[in-house]
Amino acid sequence: MAAKRKGSSPDRLIRPLVRKLHGYVPGEQPNVRGLIKLNTNENPAPPSPKVIRAIRSAADERLRLYPDPAAQPLRETLAKFHGCRPENIIVGNGSDELLALATRAFVEPRQTGTIPLRQAAKQTIQYFTPSYSLYPILASIHGARCNEVKLPAGFELPDNDALRKGNWNFSAALTYITTPNAPSGRGYTTRDLTRLCEAQNGVTILDEAYVDFADEHSLRLAKRFPHVIVSRTFSKAYSLCFQRVGYFIGHPALIGALDRIRDSYNVNGLGQAAALATLSDTTYYRKQFKRIVRLREKTSAALEALGFDVLPSQANFIFARPTGLTAAEWFRQLRQRNIVTRWFDAPKVRNRLRITIGTETEMNRFLDITRSIFRQ
Numbered sequence: 001m002a003a004k005r006k007g008s009s010p011d012r013l014i015r016p017l018v019r020k021l022h023g024y025v026p027g028e029q030p031n032v033r034g035l036i037k038l039n040t041n042e043n044p045a046p047p048s049p050k051v052i053r054a055i056r057s058a059a060d061e062r063l064r065l066y067p068d069p070a071a072q073p074l075r076e077t078l079a080k081f082h083g084c085r086p087e088n089i090i091v092g093n094g095s096d097e098l099l100a101l102a103t104r105a106f107v108e109p110r111q112t113g114t115i116p117l118r119q120a121a122k123q124t125i126q127y128f129t130p131s132y133s134l135y136p137i138l139a140s141i142h143g144a145r146c147n148e149v150k151l152p153a154g155f156e157l158p159d160n161d162a163l164r165k166g167n168w169n170f171s172a173a174l175t176y177i178t179t180p181n182a183p184s185g186r187g188y189t190t191r192d193l194t195r196l197c198e199a200q201n202g203v204t205i206l207d208e209a210y211v212d213f214a215d216e217h218s219l220r221l222a223k224r225f226p227h228v229i230v231s232r233t234f235s236k237a238y239s240l241c242f243q244r245v246g247y248f249i250g251h252p253a254l255i256g257a258l259d260r261i262r263d264s265y266n267v268n269g270l271g272q273a274a275a276l277a278t279l280s281d282t283t284y285y286r287k288q289f290k291r292i293v294r295l296r297e298k299t300s301a302a303l304e305a306l307g308f309d310v311l312p313s314q315a316n317f318i319f320a321r322p323t324g325l326t327a328a329e330w331f332r333q334l335r336q337r338n339i340v341t342r343w344f345d346a347p348k349v350r351n352r353l354r355i356t357i358g359t360e361t362e363m364n365r366f367l368d369i370t371r372s373i374f375r376q
């Protein structure tokens with residue numbers, strides 16, 4: 001143990017920016033037997049048996065070796081899957097890693113003092129609220145300017161005229177758009193996103209973490225516009241949160257920039273093996289998507305029958321506003337009965353619960369308990 005120096009708390013060794021930082025608060029991962037976990041949008045189905053076999057057979061004496069630094073076979077397979085080239089793809093330790101790398105590659109840290117608007121835009125990270133709550137944290141970590149733009153009451157994507165009238169900055173260095181949106185579940189059409197992307201000057205990331213549950217995706221925008229990147233993940237739809245594999249698709253110049261600043265072995269070997277095996281069994285996953293979408297619609301209808309307001313969802317979760325009790329109380333009473341959902345204590349969203357679609361049995365139990373809570 002180091003000797004104590006009077007008046008010299010180790011805090012002073014930490015950068016002021018980091019000292020003041022509030023880290024991202026992930027959804028709880030409680031280790032409680034029998035718990036129904038509907039809080040972090042994980043897929044209730046296991047990965048395909050091919051994936052489990054691939055991980056098992058990769059867990060041998062090769063564990064002592066570094067994995068493929070460029071995730072080359074995975075990038076080649078993804079390129080075939082999406083009809084692009086491996087140079088259009090970078091793989092990350094979850095898409096979260098890539099979202100963070102984008103701040104470092106595309107955004108100047110904030111300078112103090114008065115600076116011209118154009119320069120301020122180069123230091124700006126922009127996103128809608130509510131959307132993925134990691135974005136403001138990434139902006140603070142990087143010391144960037146933040147431009148938060150409120151979505152309308154129904155969480156629809158505003159058109160360009162409405163954005164122009166508000167505080168949207170079409171020249172922000174980096175814009176994140178969650179599509180389908182989280183936590184609302186609202187899908188944004190490719191037509192509307194095209195109009196927005198056409199008007200954008202900075203790098204625009206379409207974060208499609210939940211897109212496999214939606215009617216359409218916007219990959220073609222990443223192929224058409226050099227400033228647009230589409231972000232995807234194996235976590236949600238492909239039941240692979242544990243392995244941490246996500247990827248970006250975009251212009252080779254932007255992808256190359258991210259590649260230069262990533263850690264050499266950023267994607268672990270078992271994750272690469274699991275993702276490759278996933279792509280060899282897409283039939284298995286497509287069945288899961290259909291099942292989840294069917295259950296999503298059934299659960300929404302059941303809650304609507306109770307008089308709740310449920311937003312139309314294009315994701316594997318729903319965002320529901322109860323009547324008769326507050327969302328906070330609904331959350332608390334579900335939690336007492338071993339069902340965990342997500343309640344955000346923030347303006348405009350604290351009157352709703354975000355509920356991940358689980359198995360049929362889990363959703364039946366969730367609905368039975370909800371009915372009994374609201375009957376009381």
Ligand SMILES: Cc1ncc(COP(=O)(O)O)c(C=O)c1O
Pocket residue numbers: 041093094095096097132178182207209232233234235241244245246
């Ligand atoms: C909108 C959105 N993007 C990205 C992620 C991160 O996914 P990954 O597991 O690939 O890091 C999440 C996870 O909750 C998310 O909700």
